[in-house]
Amino acid sequence: MAKTTFDIFRYQPDVSDAQYRQSYDLEHEGDFTILDAILRLQDEQDGTLAVRYSCRSAICGSCACKANGKTVLACMSQVEDVKKEFGTETVQVDPIGNFAPLKDLIVDMDPFWAKFKSVKPYLIPDGPAPEKERIVSKEDMQKLFRESACILCAACYSECNSLAADPDFVGPAAFAWGYRFAGDVRDGQRKQRAKLYTGEHGVWDCTRCMYCNERCPKGVNPRDAIEKLGGIAFQEGRSMKDAGARHAKAFLISMRTGGKLNETVLVPFTDPVKAHFDIPFALQMIRHGKAPSPIPHRIKKLKEVQKLMKNVKETI
Amino acid sequence: MRRFAYYPGCIAEFSSKELDATTKHLAPMLDIELLPMPAATCCGAGDIAEAKPNLYLTLNVRILSQAEEMGVDILTICNVCTLNLRRANKMVKEDARLLESVNEELVKVGARPYEGTIDVTHLLWYISTEEGLALLEKQGPKGLNGLRVAPYYGCQLLRPSSVMGFEDPDKPQSLERLITALGGEVADYEAKSSCCGFPIILAREQVALKESHNALSQSRDAGADVMVTPCPLCHLAMDAYQRKAEAANATEYNMPVLHLPQLIGLALGIDNKIMDFKRHLVPMDRVLEAVGA
Numbered sequence: 187m188a189k190t191t192f193d194i195f196r197y198q199p200d201v202s203d204a205q206y207r208q209s210y211d212l213e214h215e216g217d218f219t220i221l222d223a224i225l226r227l228q229d230e231q232d233g234t235l236a237v238r239y240s241c242r243s244a245i246c247g248s249c250a251c252k253a254n255g256k257t258v259l260a261c262m263s264q265v266e267d268v269k270k271e272f273g274t275e276t277v278q279v280d281p282i283g284n285f286a287p288l289k290d291l292i293v294d295m296d297p298f299w300a301k302f303k304s305v306k307p308y309l310i311p312d313g314p315a316p317e318k319e320r321i322v323s324k325e326d327m328q329k330l331f332r333e334s335a336c337i338l339c340a341a342c343y344s345e346c347n348s349l350a351a352d353p354d355f356v357g358p359a360a361f362a363w364g365y366r367f368a369g370d371v372r373d374g375q376r377k378q379r380a381k382l383y384t385g386e387h388g389v390w391d392c393t394r395c396m397y398c399n400e401r402c403p404k405g406v407n408p409r410d411a412i413e414k415l416g417g418i419a420f421q422e423g424r425s426m427k428d429a430g431a432r433h434a435k436a437f438l439i440s441m442r443t444g445g446k447l448n449e450t451v452l453v454p455f456t457d458p459v460k461a462h463f464d465i466p467f468a469l470q471m472i473r474h475g476k477a478p479s480p481i482p483h484r485i486k487k488l489k490e491v492q493k494l495m496k497n498v499k500e501t502i
Numbered sequence: 503m504r505r506f507a508y509y510p511g512c513i514a515e516f517s518s519k520e521l522d523a524t525t526k527h528l529a530p531m532l533d534i535e536l537l538p539m540p541a542a543t544c545c546g547a548g549d550i551a552e553a554k555p556n557l558y559l560t561l562n563v564r565i566l567s568q569a570e571e572m573g574v575d576i577l578t579i580c581n582v583c584t585l586n587l588r589r590a591n592k593m594v595k596e597d598a599r600l601l602e603s604v605n606e607e608l609v610k611v612g613a614r615p616y617e618g619t620i621d622v623t624h625l626l627w628y629i630s631t632e633e634g635l636a637l638l639e640k641q642g643p644k645g646l647n648g649l650r651v652a653p654y655y656g657c658q659l660l661r662p663s664s665v666m667g668f669e670d671p672d673k674p675q676s677l678e679r680l681i682t683a684l685g686g687e688v689a690d691y692e693a694k695s696s697c698c699g700f701p702i703i704l705a706r707e708q709v710a711l712k713e714s715h716n717a718l719s720q721s722r723d724a725g726a727d728v729m730v731t732p733c734p735l736c737h738l739a740m741d742a743y744q745r746k747a748e749a750a751n752a753t754e755y756n757m758p759v760l761h762l763p764q765l766i767g768l769a770l771g772i773d774n775k776i777m778d779f780k781r782h783l784v785p786m787d788r789v790l791e792a793v794g795a
Contacts (some may be wrong), residue, residue, distance in 0.1 A: 191563050216733075255672075256672055259590055261525075274674075319609065321567060336526075345699035346655075347625065347696055347699075347713055348702075348709065348713075350712075350713075351699070351710075351712035351713045352706075352709045352711045352712075355709075365536050371632075387553075390702070390706070391702060391706055391709060392701075392702075392714060393695065393697045393699055393701050393709070393710070394657065394701045395697035395698075396585075396657050396658060396661035396662050397657075397661065397663070399661065399662040400661045400662050400663060400671060403621070409662075413548075413551050413552045413555060414555065416552035416553060417552065417553060417554060417721075420553045420554065425553065428705070429704065429705035429706070430671050430702065430705040430706070431553075432551060432705075433704055433705050434549040434550070434553040435550050436547065436549075436554065437544065437547060437549040437550050438544060438550060438553060438554070438639070439552070440562070441543060441544060441550065443727075443785045445542075445543040445544065446512045446515070446516075446543065446544045447512035447516070447544045447547070449512075449516055449517060450703065456704040456705055457704060457705065460707070470745075470783065471517075471783075474742075474780065474781050474782065474783055475519070475778075475780070475781045476517040476518075476742065476781065478516060478517065479516065483515070483516070484541040485540065485541055485542065485543060486541040487541040487613075489611075490541075490611045490613045490679075491543055491561065491564075491611055492565070493610075493611035493612075494557065494560055494561065494564070494607060494608075494611050494613075495557060495608060497607055498554070498556050498557045499556065499558050499609065500554055500555065500556050500557070500608055501556060502555060
């Protein structure tokens, strides 16, 4: 028999505005998940404890929360594993991050669903429907294998560093779904999707903190999907349409001309207007020896690289 | 003496030359021989992966193959280079067909095909193991005189752990071990592995400056004398852009920021001229005074 203290985030706005943690002790044995614990507490100790859940099998994506600060699915996390991982006898349970709490562990998911809808997360085929189903090869479907596994639990949003700094960032799960359809051979909106996903708060706003890949309980790797959407944007002629795209383009130019990053190209190419008005900062950088050299570096065997740039075909 | 193919990355070679110079000076003291890679390209920094994923993979495998030809593993001093090289390495090591198709492209342009036999490591990983710390001990470090040092990991040396795998990304301890071994005090704070914002600092400056605020303000509040980072991109965000972050977040940090080898250099008494602190934007005076350098 194990004994665990659960420090659970409480917020009951119909009673008071206070947000605090409440401690509960439970004895348990055998397999016992965080969701099991919350449901038993609800049942035996405190009927006011609010949690959102449904399937208890890591399918529905309802019960994401933070256990000792780390976002998990409550139904998928064994209490003993969490204690062992953090070396504690106490498990702190909090609502997922980057969302406003509504009641205890339940957060307001409306902004998440609005962003999800904004990427048009459904197939939009071109032309009239065929008589029979649209056949997709195994190879083509495998390209979408990871993204298709997303259960919209928002674990990726919970610790997304871009989202924390910019609440309007469309975010990892929505973009995983975006790629799920932009990359589908049956979809007819690749060009339109490339435009839709790459504006302000879009694909180029991802700061690559990699929390989404780290936290996703289903191995979706949303950051990789964001990367692939960048690739699709380049294929669809959007490489000059946004400062983020031009930033990536500057790397390609540097690669072709010298094989190394050419900072003389990167800064003005990314944002010519800002570079022009940011003279005081530029002067400061120059004063501290951080001015890029006007002569670009040139690696040995650059021809190999230039040929690769010509030859290698993208297959997103 | 351990030999490595040295992959400093573009930033250490250009805007943060002080990092490259300090690393080169430090290497023999740590029993490392750094072999140059004159034909290695930029890793693409995530940008080429975001524009042309197949090209990213091919270019990075080309770099791995060059080290393989030299018969040594790669040593990096940049989080982003480490992630990009390790990721490409993992992709082709786990997928023989993918390796074959990448090699076809390499051979076509006269480059050497990759056999998948080398590893990529970061200086921090090398030096923060028991063996690494013993190498430091052998140098008889004069220490850091109780300097309060805030470890700042950033993101890409920790996550995704499936690619990086050196330590628990949620409870990293390598910098802490190093700081303590060098006679410093750890100033702990939560945001030590949150993002510095650098990848989007040119395209989305205001968003990026909100991100760097977390680590800068928290390390200040933890009473740190100085921050240390294993990544030159994090260093630019935290040091070169610090005044901008102060303006954007209406606060002051006054947080000097060391590159990882500079922290070791201070403890081992490497000449300040080599570490070239004048190239930092936030003055290092109070740190040098505290350690008597």
